Amino acid sequence: MTDDHTxxxxxxxxxxxxxxxxxxxxxxxxxQVRGLTRMVEDDTYCIDVLTQVSATTKALEAVALKxxxxxxxxxxxxxxxxxxxxxxxxxxxxxQAIARLVRS
Amino acid sequence: MTDDHTxxxxxxxxxxxxxxxxxxxxxxxxxQVRGLTRMVEDDTYCIDVLTQVSATTKALEAVALKxxxxxxxxxxxxxxxxxxxxxxxxxxxxxQAIARLVRS
Amino acid sequence: MTDDHTxxxxxxxxxxxxxxxxxxxxxxxxxQVRGLTRMVEDDTYCIDVLTQVSATTKALEAVALKxxxxxxxxxxxxxxxxxxxxxxxxxxxxxQAIARLVRS
Amino acid sequence: MTDDHTxxxxxxxxxxxxxxxxxxxxxxxxxQVRGLTRMVEDDTYCIDVLTQVSATTKALEAVALKxxxxxxxxxxxxxxxxxxxxxxxxxxxxxQAIARLVRS
Numbered sequence: 001m002t003d004d005h006t007x008x009x010x011x012x013x014x015x016x017x018x019x020x021x022x023x024x025x026x027x028x029x030x031x032q033v034r035g036l037t038r039m040v041e042d043d044t045y046c047i048d049v050l051t052q053v054s055a056t057t058k059a060l061e062a063v064a065l066k067x068x069x070x071x072x073x074x075x076x077x078x079x080x081x082x083x084x085x086x087x088x089x090x091x092x093x094x095x096q097a098i099a100r101l102v103r104s
Numbered sequence: 105m106t107d108d109h110t111x112x113x114x115x116x117x118x119x120x121x122x123x124x125x126x127x128x129x130x131x132x133x134x135x136q137v138r139g140l141t142r143m144v145e146d147d148t149y150c151i152d153v154l155t156q157v158s159a160t161t162k163a164l165e166a167v168a169l170k171x172x173x174x175x176x177x178x179x180x181x182x183x184x185x186x187x188x189x190x191x192x193x194x195x196x197x198x199x200q201a202i203a204r205l206v207r208s
Numbered sequence: 209m210t211d212d213h214t215x216x217x218x219x220x221x222x223x224x225x226x227x228x229x230x231x232x233x234x235x236x237x238x239x240q241v242r243g244l245t246r247m248v249e250d251d252t253y254c255i256d257v258l259t260q261v262s263a264t265t266k267a268l269e270a271v272a273l274k275x276x277x278x279x280x281x282x283x284x285x286x287x288x289x290x291x292x293x294x295x296x297x298x299x300x301x302x303x304q305a306i307a308r309l310v311r312s
Numbered sequence: 313m314t315d316d317h318t319x320x321x322x323x324x325x326x327x328x329x330x331x332x333x334x335x336x337x338x339x340x341x342x343x344q345v346r347g348l349t350r351m352v353e354d355d356t357y358c359i360d361v362l363t364q365v366s367a368t369t370k371a372l373e374a375v376a377l378k379x380x381x382x383x384x385x386x387x388x389x390x391x392x393x394x395x396x397x398x399x400x401x402x403x404x405x406x407x408q409a410i411a412r413l414v415r416s
Contacts, residue, residue: 267413268371269414272414273407273410273411273414276406276407276410277403277404280384280388280403280406280407281400282390282405284384284388284389284403285388285392285399286392287402288388288389288392288393289392289393289395291393295389296385298348299381299384299385299388299389300381302384303377303380303381303384306377306410306413307377308376309410309414310373310376310413310414311373
């Protein structure tokens with residue numbers, strides 16, 4: 001991250017709240033994955049394990065959507081304002097990330 | 105579409121190429137769905153029907169990703185340049201559309 | 209379809225109801241895809257087209273899940289009863305179809 | 313696990329290999345999620361975090377598909393052989409788990 005970014009952070013203190021929220025979600029997802037390990041170790045009924053896998057996948061997707069929303073609102077919007085090749089690059093990059101998410 | 109949009113089209117003639125390409129893809133998808141109907145009518149083996157459903161879903165997703173990429177490159181970038189509430193609205197709208205795609 | 213299958217149909221007349229229901233859904237999906245073509249031709253706002261694409265994708269997925277459920281309930285269950293290599297083959301085939309659906 | 317199940321394991325020793333393989337994958341996924349936490353803490357570029365989220369989601373899906381395949385091959389096939397309401401229940405349960413996966 002560049003100085004420029006740090007400057008943006010000062011202007012938009014909401015960013016660190018978002019970061020704290022994302023970290024909290026990831027901590028919970030880590031716990032869900034550890035829970036899956038315990039379930040498999042304990043020979044939990046397969047369908048119950050699968051329900052938990054679906055919940056964990058959904059939680060990961062929610063993190064991705066949150067990160068993507070912030071990325072559009074900050075990086076892409078800033079690049080669009082700056083204009084030129086940087087704007088095109090950021091849009092292309094975002095589109096590719098969205099394609100990976102949709103296909104995963 | 106407003107006059108403003110027409111003006112943009114003149115500036116970026118690539119847009120109509122994209123439109124022609126999207127319409128061609130949709131025509132092909134319509135044919136795929138009609139093919140599915142024939143397969144079910146003919147009692148085609150279920151797994152073969154499912155393979156064709158997956159291919160059709162992937163083709164629809166590809167159309168969505170193409171439309172989204174153009175939307176980011178045109179509407180969102182233009183709104184970001186214009187700035188203000190319109191930029192925020194466009195980003196929010198795009199994020200919600202992405203969420204619907206990821207979850208569909 | 210073999211005589212054997214026809215016999216099963218007699219025992220379970222619900223099967224043709226399922227077929228009629230699937231064909232009805234596919235007809236509706238074909239209409240949704242034609243609606244998408246009209247939306248793009250009329251330069252409908254991109255986000256509204258995307259909402260309709262997501263709805264169409266969900267409708268296709270619902271058809272896939274219905275077909276898969278019937279496939280498990282009939283073909284896989286019958287193969288399991290018959291036993292041997294056929295049962296293994298049907299399970300492998302079903303798992304691969306599920307993987308294609310999850311990834312599409 | 314009941315004695316009954318242990319008996320099955322003896323007949324099909326491949327089962328415990330599968331369990332070891334699933335546990336190994338889950339351990340790796342737990343590491344991927346911890347990696348995501350570090351990336352966010354270090355303010356890693358958003359698109360790179362998203363790439364890693366997609367990879368983690370795909371890894372979780374692969375675990376789900378593996379568990380589902382084993383479930384069909386063992387529980388569903390055995391229930392189909394036993395027949396009756398149990399077979400119907402297992403198929404319904406499996407179909408619902410598949411639907412959750414496809415939609416997650």
